[in-house]
Amino acid sequence: MRATVDGNASVTNGEPSAAAAWLAPLILAILVIDAFITLALEVLYLPTYFGSTGFPLSGVLAGPVNILLVLGARSVSQRTAAMFLPLAAWTFGFLVCASTGPxxxxxxxxxxxxxxxxxxxxxxxxxxxxIRVNSGLFSRR
Structure with a gap:
């Protein structure tokens, strides 16, 4: 038998190694926590001003940062649900920040x-x- 290596984790004889089995959920959990941290920073710096003009740079930077979080989740797992985890955490945090506190x-x-x-x-x-999920649809034309 020949050992193969997957692009995401080391695989021996078709089975993921023990390190890859527990490392992927840990990385996904860290990405979810990172989504909460980046949202907190984006909300904190959203009302910034240059002189007397409001300049929400953190609002514009939220897109590329969230794309990087999704790319990080995709590097660990090819499942679409795993790619949504950091984005779902970011959305949940946004809704909490938009609601009233005690x-x-x-x-x-x-x-x-x-x-x-x-x-x-x-x-x-x-x-x-x-685009990632439907990439097969775009390449058939």
Missing amino acids: GGDIMLASDWRTVLLLFCGLVPPLVYIY
């Missing part, structure tokens, strides 16, 4: 910057996942 405080204001953060944080990674 004292009535809201972390995200109801203005265009919040909409920009939501749009830029979700649309680019969802488009990437859509």
Whole structure:
């Protein structure tokens, strides 16, 4: 028998090694935690100003950061559900930040910057996942 190596984990005789079996869920858990951390930083820096003009740079950077999180999940697992894990954590955190706390405080204001953060944080990674899942449809033409 010949040992083969998969692109994502070392495989011997068709079975994943013990290290790859526990390392993939650990990396996915770290990516989910990283999604919460990046959202916290994006919400924190969303109301930044240059002079007297609002400049939500963190809202624009949310898209590339979330695409990198999805790419990280894809490098561990080829399953579509695994690619959605960091994005689902980011969305859950966004909804928590948009709701009122026990004292009535809201972390995200109801203005265009919040909409920009939501749009830029979700649309680019969802488009990437859509293209990745349906890549066979695009190449047949």
